[in-house]
Amino acid sequence: xxxxxxxxxxxxxxxxxxxxxxxxxxxxxxxxxxxxxxxxxxxxxxxxxxxxxxxxxxxxxxxxxxxxxxxxxxxxxxxxxxxxxxxxxxxxxxxxxxxxxxxxxxxxxxxxxxxxxxxxxxxxxxxxxxxxxxxxxxxxxxxxxxxxxxxxxxxxxxxxxxxxxxxxxxxxxxxxxxxxxxxxxxxxxxxxxxxxxxxxxxxxxxxxxxxxxxxxxxxxxxxxxxxxxxxxxxxxxxxxxxxxxxxxxxxxxxxxxxxxxxxxxxxxxx
Numbered sequence: 001x002x003x004x005x006x007x008x009x010x011x012x013x014x015x016x017x018x019x020x021x022x023x024x025x026x027x028x029x030x031x032x033x034x035x036x037x038x039x040x041x042x043x044x045x046x047x048x049x050x051x052x053x054x055x056x057x058x059x060x061x062x063x064x065x066x067x068x069x070x071x072x073x074x075x076x077x078x079x080x081x082x083x084x085x086x087x088x089x090x091x092x093x094x095x096x097x098x099x100x101x102x103x104x105x106x107x108x109x110x111x112x113x114x115x116x117x118x119x120x121x122x123x124x125x126x127x128x129x130x131x132x133x134x135x136x137x138x139x140x141x142x143x144x145x146x147x148x149x150x151x152x153x154x155x156x157x158x159x160x161x162x163x164x165x166x167x168x169x170x171x172x173x174x175x176x177x178x179x180x181x182x183x184x185x186x187x188x189x190x191x192x193x194x195x196x197x198x199x200x201x202x203x204x205x206x207x208x209x210x211x212x213x214x215x216x217x218x219x220x221x222x223x224x225x226x227x228x229x230x231x232x233x234x235x236x237x238x239x240x241x242x243x244x245x246x247x248x249x250x251x252x253x254x255x256x257x258x259x260x261x262x263x264x265x266x267x268x269x270x
Contacts (some may be wrong), residue, residue, distance in 0.1 A: 005179065007138055007190050009182070014186070021199065034193075056131050061129035061130045064093050065078065066133070067136060068096065068110060068143050070096070073096060074135065074195060077094075082210065084225045088210065088223070092266065111142060128154065135202075139168060140169075145168045148172035158173045162176070162199050181193040202264045220241070221260075222242075226254070243267055
């Protein structure tokens, strides 16, 4: 199978080092403006993956992101935001080739192993109740391929986010998402448009799943963790809006219950 590597095509821009800062910024911005359309074209694929993910998570399953480099870091970022934003920290789990050290310092050879992703997944007791989503702009990362292949062998639902067509990770995915963003501004630098597209899709996955889990009230983060002053003030505003109460009453409720959902339920029972 021949992978159609649009992520490796030569940039249509040249002599970048000779351009002014403004020229570079305008050209990058022009390329970035195309990303949302690329993601929109994948909505049917994204819908299919998320619909299955919702069913699994509601049935006590979990979602695992696996990736290396930028793709792995994006999965870690999306998963790590679920606890402070939605009050759930064990439903979406990010795993990166090379372990936590790779979040800050590139572990370039970690992605070349076809066996370590499965070992990393088994540390979390992955099972057929879960979904494993491989993230790889190229679609050819051995770490991700190996993790998806073993997941399928163990009857675990698989998905992927890739920016090339006819890839090995798509071949091993029950629910592939192929978002084609075209050549990067800097040839082959898939942390740019490809990375942005991946993050947009990850936002869709985590946000939609959490909404369907009931972790959002109307459009409010009713289960967010009140871990700093900014979030404390936001919680007061949310309570004022939901309950139609004044600031002082909202503050008293938050100070007493330390949780927006609990405060709403207690107030409404009075």
